[in-house]
Each structure stands twice: as structure tokens, then as C-alpha cells.
Amino acid sequence: MNTFELKDIAFSYSPAIQIFDGLDLVFDSRTTAIVGQNGAGKTTLVKLMKGLLKPSSGTLLIDSESIDKQTAAQLSKRVGLVFQNPNDQIFKTNVLEEVMFGPLNIGMSRSEAEKAAREALQKVDLESKEEDNPYDLSLSERKLIALASILAMDTEMVIFDEPTMGQDFAGKEKIKAIIEELQAEGKLVLCILHDMDFAAEIFERTVVINQGEIILDGQTRDVFSKKEILEKAYLDQPYVTQIAHALGYSESFIHESELIAFLNKSN
Amino acid sequence: MNTMTLYVEKDSPVHRLDPLVKLLYVVASIALTYILPEPLFIAGVLFVTLLLLVIGKVFRNSLPILTLSMFLIFSLVIVQGFFHPDNVTELFSIGPLVFYEEGLYVALVLVLRVLVMIGSFSVLILTTSPDEMVERLIKKGMSPRIGHVILSVLQLIPQMRATTSKITDAQRSRGMETEGSMLTRIKAFFPLMGPVVLNSLNETKERSIALEMRGFGSSTKKTFLNEEKQYPYNKLLAGIIIGIVILGIVWRVMA
């Protein structure tokens, strides 16, 4: 997949509340973070992309071909979504079976699905738990199982919904590694985030949504330098950016390493 | 509106009744269907029950529950219509299937009774806010823990309803088809129900702990924020309901 485009999208849950009106957005090979407050429309956007919701007007296109007629199940072959709460999807009593559910649904043979599931479990470091009951594992491990179950489907695009919520340092590092690997494999990666620091660290592009509108879209570095606009959406800058600003520097920093290098040089 | 209960918030004469009176009605109406097990009498109780639903402006809200029980009703008709031991008099037949009068009569009684049960419970649950009912029961001396259990059970269905759409989204996202043939829908059942039930249980557990930390289960005598609510015609209505039940018993004994 090269591009996923939302063209002139309008959507509302009820006549009174219009979420999107004339939304235009194109996702490409740049890893992209989507940030904004709850209720801004991030989840709605992603559901529209997955075919779980249908827009009242406008088109969705993958590589310039319309996908409006496809069902969510059909789309799941090309676009994967890792949901926030693993308890919303895990229903098998065996980890391997659980991770195989998606692959089997999209048409892989049993042996293909098994292989894909094992590889995915390896990526999240849980291959030793293959035979376990998912509900005997901790919540963080279950989140990784949910993640593996999407990775196993080997979709061209992967969307994450708040993958770092409630994660500790080790968990975040694991997710970071997976995202970097997906990008290396040429997949399109999209991530809904509340964690500005995580967004700044690994995403090339950041889109800021506020009340159904895109208020910022571009290089992560540029987006996070726009303090006033972020403030309007009640968002903070990443800590690295804040620190540089507090020290009086006007340049925009988003990585710890670059700020350290810069400060070293100035000393 | 985001409510966690089946309670339909409206203003109607039925809404304003004492929850205990409505509870009494549930017991009485079901009892009557056993005391006087003739289709005509039960139909009468059913009529009153449906009337209460209409007056309570919740008739439309009770339809989903009623239709769900159609499956049960349908199977009752089949089983009794065919297989009742007293089946002698043939009424009609559909192909090789023969329906007998005796069996169908029994089926009719059962069906009407089931409808009365569902209907009267609906009157109670759709027009009574759970906390009001539990508060009333606690004031009358029921243990608060049982009250909490009742509340949890009443919250279970709407809770599951809320999580079902989230879970359906997650499973559809993994390629599960939900539309289409009956077989497709049946296949979709387990990926949905498993997480729905587990989620509900999990949330119930989390809520229990939170309630513990709010002093729930304390042996101290509970007080109430709200003034004692006055219920109109309380004793009169309770008296009438009990009176009718007694009449029914008398009738039965005399007949």
C-alpha cells in the first residue's frame, strides 16, 4: 500500500452532532501519530478507515481505488487495528488459537495461520506462553497478545489505538521496536496517542485533531513547536521540547539525544 | 443518554408507584396464573399487565424482551402440541406433524403464563429506577449486600449491551463476518459472547472493590440522603392486589 486517502468525509453519530465535515487526509509511508483530546474524533476517524462506520458522504481510497463498497471484514485483510482493551477481543482459551483467529478469518490455511501466529508471538516475546490461557496472563501481556493477533494477519497497514496506555518502560520499548520493524517492512503505520513524548520519539509525521478538524499536520518536529495551537487543543508539548524552550532556545527539539548533543556543543 | 440500567426514565402513574407495590404485583400476577390456570383468566391478567405497560409508557421498550422470549414460546408450543401425554383429539396437521387439542391447550396456558411473567417483570424493571427499589427494600430491612447483588444483576444486561458493540467492532476488525447467513451469525456468537461475559464479570469485580472502599457492607445503620418518598395510595393498592389474589384462591376452592 502506498496511500490511504480520506476524501471530503462527512460523518455524524446523530443529526445534532456532526463529527466530520469535509475532512481530507492522506496517509503515506511516513509513520504517523494522531493526537487530540478524547472526543476530538480520533477513534471515529479510525473506525471510518476500518469500515466499521460508513461516512454520510465522501470516499475512502487505497492507492487511489475506492474501498467504499468493502465490509469491515473484507478490509481487515489490508488494514489492521489494534484496539485499546484486549479484553474486548480475546475469547479463546489458548493463546495460539487466539492469535490465529484473525489469520484464519482472512483466508489463511491452518498451517499458514499457525506459522504466522508463532512468528507474531515471537515479535512480542511471548512465544513461551503459546499454550497458556490468555486470561491467566497479566493485562500487559494480554495487550501484547492482542497486538500479536493483528501482526499475524500481516496487513499492509497497521493502526494502533493507544498502545502505550498503562504500559511501563519495558512495554513501551517493545512497542517502539515493533513499530520500527513494521516500518522497515514497508507497512503504513498509524498510531492514536495521548503520550506526546512517545509520539515525538518515533513518529515522522503528527496529525493533531481538535473537535473534528485537523488543526496541525506535518513533520512531528514542526507540529510540536506550535505551542499556542497545541494549547488550544489542551495539549502539551513533549518534555524535550518544553525543556529546550525553558532554557531559552527557539529551535524545536523532539529527541533527547539531539538536545543533549546541542547542549554539549554550546558548552 | 447513557444509562447502565433497563430503567426507562419517564413520568407516568406507574412510575410514581411504590416499588414494593410493583414487586407485589409481580408476585401476585404470577401467582394468579397458577391459582387460576385457565386461559381466559390468565389472558385477563395479561391484559391488565399489558395495560400497565401502556400506562407506564414503556410498552414499546418491553417489545424486544417479549420478542426474545418468542423462541421459548415457540418451542413450548411445539413440545406441548406434539408430545403431551394426554394428546388424543386431533386438531389439525401440517404435513406429517399432528397437533392435538389437549397439548395445544396446555401450550396456550404456558405461553400466556410466560407472557405474564415477562410482562409483569417488565412493568417493575422498566418503570422503577434500581436504586429507588433497592433503597426501598433496604429501608424495609433487607441487607444492603443483597441490594448490591440485585443492582449488579439489573446492570448486567445494559452493561453487556454497551460492551457488545465495542467487542463486535474488535472482532469484525479481525475479519469476522457478522452479516449474512444464519450460519454466519451463529458462528459469530462465541467470539462475541465470551468477551462480553468476561468483561462484565471483570467490571463487576472492579466495581465491587470500589464499593467496598466506599463503606459498602458496613454494619453501621445506613442513612439516606433523600427524604422518605411518599407513595400515593400505597396501602390501598397493596390491599387491592392482595384482595384479588385471595378472591382467586376462594374461587378456585369453591369451583
Place this chain on the structure above:
Amino acid sequence: MSIIEVENLKYRYPDLTDLVLDDLSFSVEKGECLGIVGENTAGKSTLCYALAGLIPHFYKGAYGGQVTVNGLVVREHEIADIVENIGLVFENPFSQMTGAKKTVYEEVAFGLENLGLDRNEMHRRIEQYLKLLDVFSVKDKNPFDLSGGQMQRVAIASVLAMEPDVLILDEPTSQLDPQGSSEVFEVIEQLTQRGMTIILVEHKMEQIAQYADRVLLLHGGKQVALDTPEEIFSRPDLKGFGVTPPVVTNIAKALNVRYPDSELFPVTIKEFKRLEELK
């Protein structure tokens, strides 16, 4: 006497073989804000439950040692008696709403009804704490119609209305968006200024650094260290415990910006700036 005293606390969940809390001993002073940090399996939530009495009263299992709150030995008193001394706010705002009350006002009353307070006292407290948590304006709304941040503030108000001397917050912002999070931290700021004793479990290290007087570092159920934020976050071995210090401390470490004549690094941006300018 300290407001909380933990002596050789050990705990194992039923049906599990490993100790989740392994010989913890520490005390918390009145008016102190104690931060608790550690990776996900360190035992932070379990410790919160043990301080609040949920262990051993709600969660059975193997229990050793002693926890004393306000002079009460937790093991020897029912939770219902403990809740006036120590309150606990959980991660998920949604499951803290009783579901039994139609309005925020009544929701906050729930705990007070359980305590058997008279109506006047209930009204007084409910108004006071709704205002303190800035949710008075939504007092007539259905609790489930609120935003995550508002719901969490109602949960805090409901617990505070019972007027405990200690408030434990177990990852209170983990499920909230940035706005909700900052609303809750503003409350914590206010409470610490009012002298409330607070125990705060968080992954957001910048906030721990800002509000905590001392930080308890847990790993595998064991007490690794209990010290000031500067002491804890300046440790070079943090990664081994699955913890990362505030971003500003990482930068300070890399640039060797530290307190004069000391091994300690700053943990807030303000301090970093001050020390940087000193150089």
C-alpha cells in the same frame, strides 16, 4: 507516630506461588506525599490494596506482617471501619461509579449513607467536595454522561467526602486523556498544599518528581529504595528495575548537570534550568 506504618509486609495471592509483596517495611508521615514507582509486576497496586485493607479482607491469600493506619491495625478491622481513615481511588473511573445513583450529587452521597451520617452533614460535605474537585457544575448530571476526567474527579470527591486522613491514588490518570490527566494532577497539587497525606502510584515520572516528597521504588515485590525523588531518579541502575527517570533528569545525567558537591541530578525543569545557569 507515623500515620502509616508498614512492618515486614508479605503477601501472596491465593492459588499463586510467588510472593507479590516481599518483606516491605516503611512509614508514611502525616501530610507527606509518597510516590510509588516500579514496573508493571512490581506489586504497586497490591501494596495499595494492602494499605487500604482490601488485602486481607477482600482478597484472601497468605498475609504476613502488619499495616497500621492511624493507629489501627488493618488486619484487625473491617474495611468499613478503615475507610474513614484511608481512601483509595482506582485507575478506571467508569467502574468506580456505583451505577446505582442517577446524579453526581447522589453518587457522592453513597459513601456517606453507608457511614450513617445525618442529612445536614451529608449535604455539607457533598457541596464542599464537589466544589473542591470542580464538579459542582455537573452535580445534577448522570455520572456516566461525564468525560473521563470529570468522572475520575467525581470518584475522588466521593472518596474524599468520607474524610479519610490518607488518600491513595493508584494510577489515577492512566486511562485519561491529557486534559483529564492535568485536571487530576491539579487536584493532587491542591490536596498536597492543604496538607493531605497522599500515596500516588504513577508511571508519569515528571508528576512524581513534582509532587512526591519521597519515592518508594519497588521491584518484584521487594523494597529497593525509599528516598527523595532526587535520590531515586539519580540512581544509575534504574533501568534494571524497569523504571525511567523524568526526561529532564536523563538530559541532566548526560550533560552532568548536578547539584553542587553532590551525586544528585535535578528532577524538574525548573531545577535543571537553575543548575544549568549556575555553571
